[in-house]
Amino acid sequence: MPPQSRRVVVPFTPQKPPWRLEAGDAVALMRELEDRSVHLVITDPPYFIDGMGADWDDSTLARRAARAGVVGSLPVGMKFDPGQARAFGRFMSAVAGEAIRVLKPGGFFIAFSQARLYHRLAVAAEDAGFEVRDMIGWTYTGQAKAFSMDHFVRKMPLPEAKKAALIKSMEGRKTPQLRPQIEPMVLAQKPREGTFVQNWAEHGTGLMDATQTWEGKFPGNVIHCPKPTPAEKGAGNAHMTVKPVRLIEHLVRLFSAPGQVVLDPFAGSGTHGIAALRAGRAFIGFDIEESYVTLAKRRIEEVAHER
């Protein structure tokens, strides 16, 4: 899209709420944003679990969940698709390509991923022109998902004695799935214009706010934070991957400044919008699912009324 037809999205005026949400494809909607109009992109993209391609569809997941744990279809989230990481990388290349255009020089791009997909995300950001500055690990208490093979062996056309021997030989053995305890994020930066000081003076970006301690300590690249409780998610929030507001708010405060514009092109239930508003930033969010946009609006409006 030529620059002259791009929508002006900033500055937000006092008459307009400092946030907006739209339903649609992330890359298509980002294309409508002006160059250099955003100070921070912080996002939690879909990971294409179960090799579902580029679609994110909770009803398909729910159907699979209903069959979970039975032979014939691996439980949700456990199917290993060797093409998944490459598909994720291609998808994130397009996202990173738009993110670097809409960010101001020195602006940060923070995106979540999974441990086995992170490498593709980091390469996508780097190939788009970002400087990868760090990996941030969100650590939490996860549920073990590995499972044993006994059930499969019992269904094999073997004499019972052989089955028993095979099961015995695999005692304690499970699928190679460590208990998930970390979600890695890429911390990437659009190249600065000039020195840190020149870039800061011109664009207000490029430096982190080191006064934003986490549990009293200098901000670090591993952040332990419990998953959100049902109360934090809010009534009627059935989104499957809600992030903790406290974690996102910490990152927003660390990597942007009051009054600046934060973008989340995969807004889901609106957690990043809540965090941005609580931190006194303006927020732009997109999600392909209309129902999530409605949910996110409701959650963000509650915070907007707090202010």
Ligand SMILES: C[S@@+](CC[C@H](N)C(=O)[O-])C[C@H]1O[C@@H](n2cnc3c(N)ncnc32)[C@H](O)[C@@H]1O
């Ligand atoms: C991991 S979730 C984000 C959850 C969010 N951080 C929260 O706390 O609620 C990813 C979101 O991306 C959305 N999504 C998937 N493909 C998309 C696309 N092409 N464009 C925009 N949104 C998309 C999904 O509907 C989903 O809500």
